[in-house]
Amino acid sequence: MKLLYQQMLAFFGVLIVAMAIISVMFIRSTSNTVWQNSFDQLEEYTDVLKDRAVDPNTYLINTEFIEHSEEILKKQNVHFMIYDATNTVRYPQTAEGQATAIAGRYWKQLENGDAVALPELTTNPRNGKQQSMTIYYKPVFLSGKLLFVIAAFAPVDNIQSSLRRTEYNLFIAFLLSLLVAIVLSYVLARYQVNRINRLRQVTHQVAEGNYDVDVKIKSRTHDEVAALADDFQDMVGSLRDSQAEIHRQEERRRQFMADAAHEMRTPLTTINGLLEGLAYDAIPEESKGQSIQLMRNETNRLIRLVNENLDYEKIRTNQILLKKQTFNATEALGEIKVQLKQKAADAKDELVLKASPDVQVYADRDRFVQVMVNIIQNAIQFTQNGTITVTAKTGYHQTELSVADTGIGMTEDQVKNIWERYYKADPSRKNTKYGESGLGLAIVHQLVTLHGGTIDVQSKKDEGTTFTVAFPDEETAPKQAPITHTK
Template identity: 30%
Template structure:
């Protein structure tokens, strides 16, 4: 937690510090230059004002009056003639001879700044020419000590330092809050993934965010839910396998012990052998179904598709299963359009229908009806397996294609299979690129509808 929030905090602080430093430096320079320009403009205006007075009366009385005006101010005035000879000065000790001799070129009537480098010189200075009938007769030099400017800059620097410290503390506080706020969901996600890596999938993350962190949180939460569901399914799967394997093995072992330890009549011996054979076949079918599902999960299950003629296919289905339905007193009907062909694996297609019809055989009673109908709509083959048996409760319909799921919770052997038949049906249909749907009502029956693309009504080879 500290590492992540510290890294985020350092990044934010460096970024904001650079921005604030640049802005404060720019503001400081702007204020300083603006203030110095104001002082120079004021000094120049004061010199021009004295120049105007002297142009009206350029005599000793006026000169004295100008000096008197500056004697109580923070500025000083020096008046010279055209040759540079000092006529009057408000500061006798002021040394301006070097500056006077350095004046070059014509001085404009609005005056000129002589010294503005307040950091290097003792005083800033301006010059204003005194004219009489368009002829320069003297100059007014204005001086202002830079101590006041330096004092102003010190106060300004002090204020900037205070503002900088306050803004720095506020920035640090904001960064701490923001970095923790940003780091908190990431830390929660890290802790959630650590819990998941240890097999604990009871993760509860906030999924209200609409940004990338929210998307990541949603993805981790979804992954946790899926893994939790898979773990539950795995436990159920292993429990179901153990139960399904234990039942036939128990029968086989029990009747084998009876045959080996008791003197039995030939009739009893044959009866027990028949049970052992039946349970062995049951165990063999279960193992075969498990291998098929394992291959499907690994995508190593091969579907060998070819052009299947449905006339002969359904005729074969009817021959194989009619005796079983007749024995139980169930009406078995097969209907199909003539001349249909479909691109499919014939053996797997037969396995699909046999699994569905076996279910109908188990859950139908004498007098019920089971029908198989095949028809074409556009290029889609629909195979409908419908029965009038006991039906499936509505609450169980979403789960009947799950492995080892049984509507009959008692797992009665009289009601049949291992709970893998419909799971295999769904996998095989999807392997053909098809779709399976189911609808059912209690005591009215169940309908399975299979849809396969790639059906034709002629003998041409058709691939979808």
């Protein structure tokens, strides 16, 4: 069964059940009210006769007054009877021999002073004929003694006629309500189904790969369907971002494969050419030493390229164990300065170290050196005829280091992407011997995070770049900080 019909059936069922319950309660309430009003009227008539129809001193019945009252109530078919203390009919006289006495069980109640109301008496008490009647008996006492009983009765036809009219009107109202319920249930069901169909259409589009969809559902009250639409919109946004990220990473991967293939092909071509030259004695004897050294350099370049990729994967998957210790950071930076001094000189850069002699750092020494070497080499790569300043100082529960250069700088977009794998801020420099893979800064970011530290970069185009690294001290450093995988 379609959802539309299910919704219609649900709404229609609720409305019909509600109307049926209301109708039954209304009929019962109306019926009780009609009967109660009838008895109340009969009681009022007996109260009037009690004071006017019988003389309590002489026990004489004012026949004229009773007949006059019956004449007035003729249209309502209301009649009266009066019984004395012996359950004998005193009025009307014409009914003697035909009128029926009050049943014994009711007479006992009357003798006890209780009025008796009978909703459906099947015999007319005046003539003994079979007829549905309503009757009200009221006892009258004097000094605790029963004097007489006044009976007022009327056919139930009037009451039943009134109830039938009420039931007929209610039936017409029920049919009209039924029609309205059908229309209303259809409108409500169609409204709900349209909203769900909107979600189905959008879901189908997303399944086909279209993430540029809008599933906002307007609703005055933010109900569950609207909340579902909002959640679905958030999911689509996440899928769209994920898809864009997948495409970007795939582009990075392709670029990396191209770069790696290029970087590997160049030294392999060089090594192959030199080996052929040596094999065929095409290289002069005095140049063989230089050729062997060149092959060693190219081989080391290949090893470095492979090691960087393997190292990054180990760091990224948290497969390395840091051997942290407290050591002199100034001394380690001095060794790095000596190691990179020639590379800085080749780029005509001045490498400056500013640090007090006793700056301590808590880290894995080898990984600390790897981090700082990568950052400084990056600064050398993008700085020509400039200055690279390395500073170190002790901060609050941490050691703070910075590498500031006066190189080409980066744009805001480049700064956002430098921690990503395979990313190169300046693709034109991808063939330089210090930036083969584009993994250097990604490795730096992972290693600093693994230490529980932080790394930040500030850069302006054509003005330079400053990397700031903070390593926590032994008291605050985590045992093994969780790796945050780069995208």
